[in-house]
Amino acid sequence: MKFRYLPMTEEDKRQMLKDIGVSSVEELFSDIPEQVRFKGKMNLPKPMDETALTKHMMRLAEQNAHQLKYTSFLGAGTYEHYIPAVVNHVISRSEFYTAYTPYQPEISQGELQAVFEFQTMICELTGMDVANSSMYDGPTALAEAAAMAFGLGKANKIVISRGVHPESRHILHTYATGLGMEIVEIGVVNGVTDLDEMAKQVDENTAAVIVQHPNFLGYLEDLARVESIAHSVKKGLMVVSSNPLALGILEPPGKYGADVVVGDVQPFGIPSSFGGPHCGYFAVTKSLMRKIPGRLVGQTTDEEGRRGFVLTLQAREQHIRREKATSNICSNQALNAIAAAVAMSALGKKGVQEMALLNIQKAQYAKRKLSEVDGVEPAFDQPFFNEFVLKLSRPVSEVNTKLLEHGIIGGYDLGRDYPGLANHMLVAVTEIRTREEIDQFAAVLGGIING
Secondary structure: OOEOOEOOOHHHHHHHHHHHOOOOOHHHHOOOOHHHOOOOOOOOOOOOOHHHHHHHHHHHHOOOOOOOOOEEOOOOOOOOOOOOHHHHHHHOOOOOOOOOOOOOHHHOHHHHHHHHHHHHHHHHHHOOOEEOOOEOOHHHHHHHHHHHHHHOOOOOEEEEEOOOOHHHHHHHHHHHHHHOOEEEEEOEEOOEEOHHHHHHHOOOOEEEEEEEOOOOOOEOOOHHHHHHHHOOOOOOEEEEEOOOOHHHOOOOHHHHOOOEEEEEOOOOOOOOEOOEOOOEEEEEOHHHHHHOOOOOEEEEEOOOOOEEEEEOOOOOHHHHOHHHOOOOOOOOOHHHHHHHHHHHHHHHHHHHHHHHHHHHHHHHHHHHHHHOOOOEEEOOOOOEOOEEEEEEOOOHHHHHHHHHHOOEEOOEEHHHOOHHHOOEEEEEOOOOOOHHHHHHHHHHHHHHHHO
């Protein structure tokens, strides 16, 4: 054998080729026209030994502007939060180390119980009755909520605020193309959804009204009025996308009458990395639990009365009759869901509340400090959680390039998604940020803008 970790011998290759009836590996590609085949050599480094390869990959990694080296004020859907050390210890154990919810309850009670606890915590945070075992990410969960509402009746209009994350809206439009949903986007005024315009657009053909709270710009929506608008039509659903950490201190959407609450649990125990992987959550009222997409872990008892956990309420159509399925998602993000559950367990109810409060306090301090800089002003006067919008006198992309030179990752350039918000920066401040880091950001920002 040439490679000890690739134990296929030349004799093995000859036998496999003989069994499938071809004479060579080249013959396997005979159906691919010669003119479309790549003839040159790949632009890759020469083979390296293990030590050299490790050094090479480390050098490449050091070119990234990562959060161990840079101070980050970038949020926009992915945030740097405190992760208890126990999280990685637990999810690195072999009995949890899988992305999937197990099919075999008789040998996987530990993982099923962990996912069940995740579902329970999501219900407590959102004020809803039932939550599933997780979804791929927040945007997917939001699109699935719209698809579920669409599938409940004949109404096909989805009314969604532009205060919802732009990427979530892109995903929704992709779903809509295949399902035949009509998507109506409602504008943002002074940082929040234009609810007067939303009320005009909602009619008997509306299946769901969707808002984000706190919204993409960081500000809090008027959920009480959103509820009255969504439920002003028969069978219209109120769908709310929420940062679960914010729900540690805000009134849960379920208390406002939401029918579906979705979001991303990345703030709990999941590192921001470079944008993924994430883990969506999906919670509904009891009346909708049989329409919920994905998987749901339930609690039961065996013949001897002992507590046990199983997958339940999952339509078989999602596996074998996909054309009749309410959703074609039959998987989840079990590993990240367990990470979130461990993080929430380690923090506890009071810890989550304290963490959420720190986000508010530090973000408020940062807004005051940054607003003192000449050429910087707050864009909107609205209550917010841990993100807010600043209007700069210079282009955000130009400012962010200069900030990197000072070891700071600046906020999100809103001009990329909102034409009316050119030169506007979305700044995120979490409990990780210190007063010294915020003060340094203000000082450096002032030097860049006025230098």
